[in-house]
Amino acid sequence: MSLVADGVTAGYHGRRVLTGASLTVGAGETVGLRGPSGSGKSTLVRVLALLHEPESGHVTVDGERITGVRHRVPAVVRTRIGVLFQSPRAASDPRLTLADLIAEPLRAVRRPRDEIAGRVAELADRAGLTADLLARRPHAVSDGQLQRACLARALAHRPRYLLCDEATAMLDASTQALVASVITAEQEATGMGVLVVSHDPALLARWASRVADLPSGRAPKRLTEPRRHGATH
Structure with missing residues (x-):
């Protein structure tokens, strides 16, 4: 079981912001995603969340290749993915x-x-x-x-997968800790896969079992890091 972006190229109004990006979030794992501003991290999240249609490439959810976005995707499929945005x-x-x-x-x-x-x-x-x-x-x-x-x-x-796009960046420390603990408890109870997008290396080191880099205009480079248990910060 996994949520996969395979060779995704995407942009807005003719401006490409993501080229050939591939990323996998497996059941039960926490994957970190980092990259500079403008590298397309939020766009990749929206594509994985079935909210934005890529120009090329595709998303698969538990082995099912997805065509269309939003309500063109059957509810039984799109409800497997939850999203928590920064703002x-x-x-x-x-x-x-x-x-x-x-x-x-x-x-x-x-x-x-x-x-x-x-x-x-x-x-x-x-x-x-x-x-x-x-x-x-x-x-x-x-x-x-x-x-x-x-x-x-x-x-x-x-959801089977939760996508967190800088979801704790605007929060104070106590609220960050509460949000992280709720997500971790849900993950442990259900085997939910989690994607954490963040600029905070300490957060990713504590929370993610592996981290992918998304340099501007390129596909994520997979980096493997030791699993850290817990998500307090």
């Missing part, structure tokens, strides 16, 4: 309460109301979100509280 505010609908934000992906696939309520309560508890926070909208909570809600949303479908 929780850019990734959140300001009109939704935090409870509705967490429930959003479950409502999108028409899960029963009771199931949604139970799952939201479970995830909120794991993310340290109290009832009063769940009733608030994004403008009324801190970045850290909002990112915890976004993490709960990313885990709503019990």
Whole structure:
């Protein structure tokens, strides 16, 4: 079981930002991805998340080659992948309460109301979100509280793969530690594969079992590093 980008070339509005990138995230492993600004790390995440269609190359999910993006991909496939972005505010609908934000992906696939309520309560508890926070909208909570809600949303479908694009970069140390511990616990319980994009070498050394470099305009070079257990920082 694995999530694979195979020879992916991608860009925006005719401007290529990623050329021939290949990367594999296996079940149960944590892969780090690093590279300079502009090297295409976030674009590769969006391609792997089935949110952005590559010009060439392809993504496979558990051996199934994917064609199309977003709702052109069957829900049973696209819900295997969760994403946690760097900016929780850019990734959140300001009109939704935090409870509705967490429930959003479950409502999108028409899960029963009771199931949604139970799952939201479970995830909120794991993310340290109290009832009063769940009733608030994004403008009324801190970045850290909002990112915890976004993490709960990313885990709503019990994904097989979680993609973290600089997901802790804007957080204080205590919130970083909480986010990392929730992800690690989910990984240990379910065998979820995790991709961690970061500029922080110390974080990658603690969290990732192997690290890939993404130099500007080139495919990731795989580097093998000793596995580190735990993800506190």
